[in-house]
Amino acid sequence: MNIQQALKNSYSLLNGRFQTYKLDCEILLADTLKMKNRLDLFLNLEKHLTKNEINTFFYYVRERQRFKPISKIITKKEFWSLDIDVSKNVLIPRPETEVLLHLVSKVLKNRLNIKFLDIGCGSGCLTLALLKIFFNSKGEAFDISKESVLNTKLNLKKYNKSERVKVFHRDLFKFKTHRKYDLIISNPPYLKHSEYINLCPSIKNYEPKSALVSDNKDGIKFYNHIIKNLKENLKLNGYIAFEIGDSQFMKLQKLLIQNGFVVISKFKLINDQIRCLLAKKTKNYTLQQ
Numbered sequence: 001m002n003i004q005q006a007l008k009n010s011y012s013l014l015n016g017r018f019q020t021y022k023l024d025c026e027i028l029l030a031d032t033l034k035m036k037n038r039l040d041l042f043l044n045l046e047k048h049l050t051k052n053e054i055n056t057f058f059y060y061v062r063e064r065q066r067f068k069p070i071s072k073i074i075t076k077k078e079f080w081s082l083d084i085d086v087s088k089n090v091l092i093p094r095p096e097t098e099v100l101l102h103l104v105s106k107v108l109k110n111r112l113n114i115k116f117l118d119i120g121c122g123s124g125c126l127t128l129a130l131l132k133i134f135f136n137s138k139g140e141a142f143d144i145s146k147e148s149v150l151n152t153k154l155n156l157k158k159y160n161k162s163e164r165v166k167v168f169h170r171d172l173f174k175f176k177t178h179r180k181y182d183l184i185i186s187n188p189p190y191l192k193h194s195e196y197i198n199l200c201p202s203i204k205n206y207e208p209k210s211a212l213v214s215d216n217k218d219g220i221k222f223y224n225h226i227i228k229n230l231k232e233n234l235k236l237n238g239y240i241a242f243e244i245g246d247s248q249f250m251k252l253q254k255l256l257i258q259n260g261f262v263v264i265s266k267f268k269l270i271n272d273q274i275r276c277l278l279a280k281k282t283k284n285y286t287l288q289q
C-alpha cells in the first residue's frame, strides 16, 4: 500500500464522522511516517508503507473513529509555534489560551527578564511560551498532577530550557512562598460540575476532569484563592493573567478591584463571553475582604 492508497482508505473510514476527516488522516499519517508536515505526504504519494507503518496508521485511525482527539493520538500539539508534547492525563493546550500570551506580551514587551509563576502548568505550554517571548525571563511552575509536572519538565528539557524554570508538584491551596513575581499566569480549572456534564465525549473521555472542573457554585474557587492569597507575591505594578470561564468576568473584576488590582485588558469570544483577562496590581494593600 502506498501513501495515496492509505489516505484514500482512511478518508473513507472517517468521512461522515468529522468535518476535518481529510486533515485528521493526513496528520495521523504524517506522524506515523515521522514526516515534518502533511505536505511531505503529497510530495511522496507513491512511497510504499511498511507493514508496521500500515498497522500503526490504521490503529490511529480507529482511535480517531472512537473520537479520541488527534493531539492525544499523536501526543503533541502546536502551541505558540512550539511543538508541545502532551501525555495521556495532561490537558491538550488550547488555541484560546494563546490569547493570554498576546495580552501579556503587549504590556510587558520591553521587559525581557521578568520573573513569572505559572499555576497549574499542565503540559508546560504557557511556561515554554513565556520563556520564548521574554528571552531572559525565569520562572516557577507547579501542578497538583505528577504527570503534568513531569510533562512540563520534559518539554523544558526538549527545548533546553530546564535551567530557567523550577517545576514542582504542589497543590495551589497549600502553596506558600515569600518570593515576588512580575507575572502570575494561570489557566486553572474553571468549570462547574453541571457544565462538565454537558461537554462532548472527546473531552470527557480523554481529558483529565481535574484539569477542567473547579466547583459547583460559580467555578471561581481557584481565582479567588490566587487573588486573595498570592497578591502579596506579586510586585507592585505586576500582572495577573487568567483564562476564565463563561459569565465569570464581573465577579472576578470585583474581586480584583477589592484586592488592589485593575483589569487592563480582556479578550472576548464570538459569543461575547470574556475568556482571558489581564490585571495590574496597583495597590499594596487590601481595601476590603
Ligand SMILES: C[S@@+](CC[C@H](N)C(=O)[O-])C[C@H]1O[C@@H](n2cnc3c(N)ncnc32)[C@H](O)[C@@H]1O
Pocket: 091, 092, 093, 094, 097, 119, 120, 121, 122, 123, 124, 125, 126, 142, 143, 144, 145, 148, 170, 171, 172, 173, 187, 188, 189, 210, 211, 212
Ligand atoms: C485547565 S488546565 C491548564 C493546563 C495548562 N496551563 C494549559 O493552559 O494548557 C488546569 C491545570 O491545573 C491543575 N490543577 C488542578 N487543581 C490544582 C491544584 N489544586 N493545584 C495546582 N494545580 C492544579 C491541573 O492538573 C491542570 O494541569
